[in-house]
Amino acid sequence: MSNEPHILVIDDEPQIQRAIRTILTEKGFKVTTASRGEEGLTLAATNEPDIIILDLGLPDMDGVEVCTRLREWTQTPIIILSVRDSERDKVAALDKGADDYLTKPFGIEELLARVRVALRHSTRTQGTQSKVIKAGTLTIDLVWHIVKLGEEEIKLTGTEYKLLAYLAANHGRVLTHQNILTEVWGPADADHTEYLRVYMRQLRKKLEADPERPQYILTEPGIGYRFISDG
Amino acid sequence: MSRIFIFQKGIMKSVAMRNSTFILRSSHYLLAWGSVALVTAFLITLRAALDTALVSLLYLIPLSLITAFWGLGPGLTSAFLTFLTFNYFFIQPYYNFAVHRPTDVVILVIFLIAAIVISQLVGRMQSSLAAATAREREATQLYELSTALAGLHDRHTIAKIIAKQVQEFSHGEAVELNITGTEAFVLRLPESGQPPRPAEWVGPIQVARGVLGEIRLWRAGPALTSGEKRLLQTFASQGALAFERARLAQAESRARVLEESDHLKSVLLSSVSHELRTPLSTIKAAASSLRSDDVHWDSAARPELIAAIDDEADHLNMLVGNLLDMSRIESGVLKPLRDWNILSEIVSSVLVRMKHLAEEHRVEVDMPESLPLVPVDFVQMEQVFTNLVSNSVKYAPEKTVISIRAFVDGDVLHVIVSNQGPQVPQEHLEKIFDKFFRVTAADRVTGTGLGLSICKGIIEAHGGKLWAENITDGLAFNFTLPLIWAGMPPPKLPMDTETE
Numbered sequence: 001m002s003n004e005p006h007i008l009v010i011d012d013e014p015q016i017q018r019a020i021r022t023i024l025t026e027k028g029f030k031v032t033t034a035s036r037g038e039e040g041l042t043l044a045a046t047n048e049p050d051i052i053i054l055d056l057g058l059p060d061m062d063g064v065e066v067c068t069r070l071r072e073w074t075q076t077p078i079i080i081l082s083v084r085d086s087e088r089d090k091v092a093a094l095d096k097g098a099d100d101y102l103t104k105p106f107g108i109e110e111l112l113a114r115v116r117v118a119l120r121h122s123t124r125t126q127g128t129q130s131k132v133i134k135a136g137t138l139t140i141d142l143v144w145h146i147v148k149l150g151e152e153e154i155k156l157t158g159t160e161y162k163l164l165a166y167l168a169a170n171h172g173r174v175l176t177h178q179n180i181l182t183e184v185w186g187p188a189d190a191d192h193t194e195y196l197r198v199y200m201r202q203l204r205k206k207l208e209a210d211p212e213r214p215q216y217i218l219t220e221p222g223i224g225y226r227f228i229s230d231g
Numbered sequence: 232m233s234r235i236f237i238f239q240k241g242i243m244k245s246v247a248m249r250n251s252t253f254i255l256r257s258s259h260y261l262l263a264w265g266s267v268a269l270v271t272a273f274l275i276t277l278r279a280a281l282d283t284a285l286v287s288l289l290y291l292i293p294l295s296l297i298t299a300f301w302g303l304g305p306g307l308t309s310a311f312l313t314f315l316t317f318n319y320f321f322i323q324p325y326y327n328f329a330v331h332r333p334t335d336v337v338i339l340v341i342f343l344i345a346a347i348v349i350s351q352l353v354g355r356m357q358s359s360l361a362a363a364t365a366r367e368r369e370a371t372q373l374y375e376l377s378t379a380l381a382g383l384h385d386r387h388t389i390a391k392i393i394a395k396q397v398q399e400f401s402h403g404e405a406v407e408l409n410i411t412g413t414e415a416f417v418l419r420l421p422e423s424g425q426p427p428r429p430a431e432w433v434g435p436i437q438v439a440r441g442v443l444g445e446i447r448l449w450r451a452g453p454a455l456t457s458g459e460k461r462l463l464q465t466f467a468s469q470g471a472l473a474f475e476r477a478r479l480a481q482a483e484s485r486a487r488v489l490e491e492s493d494h495l496k497s498v499l500l501s502s503v504s505h506e507l508r509t510p511l512s513t514i515k516a517a518a519s520s521l522r523s524d525d526v527h528w529d530s531a532a533r534p535e536l537i538a539a540i541d542d543e544a545d546h547l548n549m550l551v552g553n554l555l556d557m558s559r560i561e562s563g564v565l566k567p568l569r570d571w572n573i574l575s576e577i578v579s580s581v582l583v584r585m586k587h588l589a590e591e592h593r594v595e596v597d598m599p600e601s602l603p604l605v606p607v608d609f610v611q612m613e614q615v616f617t618n619l620v621s622n623s624v625k626y627a628p629e630k631t632v633i634s635i636r637a638f639v640d641g642d643v644l645h646v647i648v649s650n651q652g653p654q655v656p657q658e659h660l661e662k663i664f665d666k667f668f669r670v671t672a673a674d675r676v677t678g679t680g681l682g683l684s685i686c687k688g689i690i691e692a693h694g695g696k697l698w699a700e701n702i703t704d705g706l707a708f709n710f711t712l713p714l715i716w717a718g719m720p721p722p723k724l725p726m727d728t729e730t731e
Contacts (some may be wrong), residue, residue: 088568105544194604194722195724197573197576198724201573201575201600212578212596213579213582213583214579214583219579222608222609222610
């Protein structure tokens with residue numbers, strides 16, 4: 001067994017397999033491919049990959065189903081591949097335990113960025129978690145609950161801080177509306193997207209230099225939000 | 232109104248005659264003869280004062296009335312009867328049939344001839360009047376049926392009207408229309424079902440190309456007369472014509488729809504293949520020159536070619552997305568996934584994404600923070616703003632301002648996206664939202680010609696309206712979005728203000 005990170009790609013389209021394999025091998029990853037859901041589940045169990053890239057449109061089974069079955073026994077990060085306009089499927093997969101998603105067609109930077117974030121989260125589940133998150137001039141101390149822009153401390157309300165802390169702790173990852181609402185407001189309010197929208201606007205106004213063109217907290221249309229850190 | 236009255240009276244008369252033909256007929260004779268007896272008794276009391284010739288004249292009045300009331304048979308027999316009573320009671324010698332005076336013989340003979348002729352004339356007039364009434368009734372019935380059937384294209388409605396007319400006309404207990412063919416169906420009147428016995432009358436609904444079905448009629452009581460059967464059959468033919476008309480109209484409209492969609496497809500194909508080939512050509516040219524030895528690794532052209540491939544691939548992706556959206560709108564499967572959203576967040580998401588596209592223009596956003604939440608599909612509204620802004624970018628000159636603003640107008644949100652580009656001729660202001668419509672020649676501006684119609688489709692799916700208008704220095708797209716969702720106004724949220 002080599003030390004290079006191992007990525008399992010489950011996608012039935014040979015061209016996509018070829019492109020991802022070429023790019024990731026070039027970047028120093030070990031790549032295994034599967035073109036069917038069942039085959040992917042078997043390979044996931046036998047090869048123990050570090051990351052699974054999963055297409056939602058598989059010939060033999062629903063990608064969301066693959067996601068659910070993987071999550072029954074492994075916490076290996078799953079990155080969903082999907083086409084535009086299937087936000088509902090993406091959200092379903094993310095809520096079933098997938099870690100992130102990529103919309104086809106995607107750029108190589110996006111793919112590598114997702115893979116890097118996924119690797120970081122996969123090692124973090126085994127090792128240490130950073131307690132201070134930095135993004136540009138923004139610093140969030142998750143231990144002391146201190147948020148600073150440069151040297152200036154930013155006053156946040158309780159809910160605003162909980163929201164920011166949750167996003168920052170998962171920096172780089174997409175978090176669905178439901179995911180955030182459940183974590184910050186509680187399961188009873190999981191459908192109240194409007195809470196999230198309104199608090200997000202307040203938070204951005206306090207943190208972002210230009211709230212209309214946010215840099216730290218990005219909107220993922222139809223899906224949720226993503227916190228972008230330096231790391 | 233009067234027509235219906237005549238029609239109903241006619242039915243009552245014919246039914247009465249039919250129900251007790253024999254009894255009725257004999258009662259007519261009895262009545263006629265009774266009348267003769269009555270008149271005779273009356274005249275006998277006046278015999279002394281009356282001349283024989285006058286009596287004969289007085290007899291003719293009730294005789295013609297009898298024929299008019301009860302028909303030719305009672306009339307003629309009454310004429311003979313009267314001849315006998317006249318002779319017996321009024322010609323001397325009284326109380327026997329002998330005649331002594333020659334003038335009395337003449338009176339008697341003339342009386343007999345006059346009585347018979349009058350009876351016959353009145354009788355014939357009566358029967359031709361009855362025939363005319365019957366014909367008028369038939370004509371009225373047919374007229375009513377064909378009026379009711381005119382312009383109908385729904386086969387079930389046609390069947391219902393025929394069944395109703397047949398039942399009304401025949402006073403049947405039940406009528407059933409059994410329509411065969413590709414879309415077969417059975418219509419029953421009343422819906423509760425038919426009497427458990429074979430129908431009394433069955434008539435085919437027939438057109439030139441074959442039998443469409445049949446009409447069954449259940450009616451207890453006397454059998455249908457040949458006239459009634461004839462009229463029922465005419466009803467069936469009228470029905471057949473109506474069914475045939477409906478079929479032809481349907482076939483015609485289907486053909487028209489097919490023709491339209493065929494035309495749309497060919498326009499779409501030509502537009503799409505042109506539009507798809509443009510970016511593909513760029514990608515192919517750039518990629519193949521990168522593969523060949525023509526472009527050196529350190530050449531300045533390299534990043535240029537790579538950027539071209541990247542940009543054109545994005546363009547291609549956008550085209551395919553537009554086509555997909557359009558086909559969804561066309562097939563009616565575009566359902567907004569609504570949520571309470573902040574419009575300015577949608578707009579800012581669009582502007583971040585369009586950073587490169589819109590960098591030659593200044594985009595000004597004016598959306599007060601006091602705007603209420605709006606119940607929309609985030610992704611679809613992104614699409615609307617993307618298409619409207621990219622349309623403005625395409626047509627408005629560089630360095631000009633594209634402005635996006637919104638305000639509340641009653642229970643809708645009014646949004647205006649305006650640019651300082653060329654105005655659109657008044658007659659084209661609505662057409663620019665049609666598929667593939669372009670004000671400028673297609674080869675001068677890129678795009679599928681679908682962007683604005685997609686916007687319209689999305690806004691309308693949200694229950695809003697989208698329109699364009701010329702403003703002093705350019706063009707403005709206006710649209711409205713309802714603020715009420717499922718009967719609820721935009722929520723106002725309790726905000727926590729205390730800080731940690």
